[in-house]
Amino acid sequence: MTANTLVLIEHDRREVKRASLHAVTAARELGGSFALLLVGQDLEEMAKSLGSLGAETVILADDTALAEPLADRYAVVAANVVEKLSATTLLGTSSTFSKDILPRAAALLNAPMLTDVLAITKTQNGISYQRPINAGSMLATVQLAGARQVLSIRASAFAAPEADAAESPTERLEIDSSALPNGTRFISREERMSDRPDLTEARVVIGGGRPLKDKDTFDRLVGGLADTLGGAIGATRAAVDTGLAPNDYQIGQTGKVIAPDLYIALGISGAIQHLAGIKDSRIIVAINKDPDAPIFQTATYGLVGDLHQIVPQLIEALQQG
């Protein structure tokens, strides 16, 4: 079995991360055949669920030694499968999972890597890639040399893949766990169970900034509006740094990049580092008491005023339908 591109799929042990499937669309744009790689433990069913995406094969690396996403082990598995398939591209969707593993796999493959690819363009002189640099203040068009390459793509820049009629077979990879690196140990993960949708996949996101002052106010206003609209919660770096919200809520250059239908920014001034994470949102609403806040130059709809009065009114108006 060979394939031109290998797509690394991300999951949370219960289900596949939908954003990670957007890399399949990028694989189709690159052209040629592609395979999917699923790594973990007890994922037979999950592998089957990936069977209708048009892949040549779904490769399942399933072993107790791979139960947790340790970069040294996962990178070896990904690089080995690339070699086995004679693939030229290793691909994933940008996330802390892929940013941990893919560059390490690139080094094992003696290949360059591009992070956060936004567009793939085929030209007479080969393929060029567009990616944001400097907090998204500039877009760079880049070409890669060498026999192989590794890419992580922005989920918001590539659509979710449409189903393909043909069923892909699952191929179980032989894992010799004694040959895997053994220098890293998983200890624990703090995962908050939430009824709210995933921040990077939500249709509606409510973001909060430092003016929300304390955690109770943040939860009441940002959380209240999010629950009214069935949305997810995000925050600025300043709000995270002051303890108003946990770090995995951070949106921006060094946090998450979102592209919901509706983003409502509460008490967010609009620093470029935050805007880098929200500018692909379809509709942006800004509510801020400072009429000169830069966020108003980016927002589709701006409302100047006090959050403490406006947000409860807004929740009430939305609840009334």
Added chain:
Amino acid sequence: MKILVPFKSVPDPYESAAPGGSLATAKSVINPFDEIAIEEALRIRERGDAAEIVGLTIGPAKVDEQVRAALAMGVDRAIRIDDARPLDPYAIARILRAAVEKEAPQVVLMGKQAVDDDSNQAGQMLAGLLSWPQATFVSRIEFIDDKARARCTRETDAGLEVIEVNLPAVITTDLRLNEPRYVSLPGLMKARKKPIEVQTCDQLGVNVQPLTTVLTTERPSRRLAGVRVESVEELVKKLKEEAKVL
């Protein structure tokens, strides 16, 4: 224990990414994530867990200003690998590997990404080349088992994760690890007298060609500024009837 802190000189993000700013005109600073790595190394030394901190950068003589800033913060030695080419993360990682093999540190501590090209690759690539364990996006480091291992808290998309890595290892820093110290003017003056060890790729026995070529850079199209609404009622009406998002 010896800690190697690779750091990159970057255009000041608060100048370069601001409206009207540019990468070409902004003043240079130590990459903020690398500054956090330097600070963490200093704190590890201050609590008695490290004997020596070596700061290392790659660039032409003009980045000596950032090397002096690292010396002023308190690194014991500073190395500049003289190379003026635009290097991609994989080229940087291969040069760093040669430097690591020469210096033989127990820990390489560096920023998770450089804020000029936002790649977030060099640390992971270096760890892969060395076959060392890695802990990325770290917000807490604790050395355990007589400094045979580091227990690291990582900031992941799903929340905080704790892993242990055998040393030697590469650790990359996230924002919430610490607040770097302020460098005083006398400290900076004193650092002017400290030596900078200048080395070349030839001396390190490493010959790398960047595999990434930036063809063009351009400003993204701006979102058009929208409209101000005067009331909650007007906002809800717009969202329903104009944006059709409710």
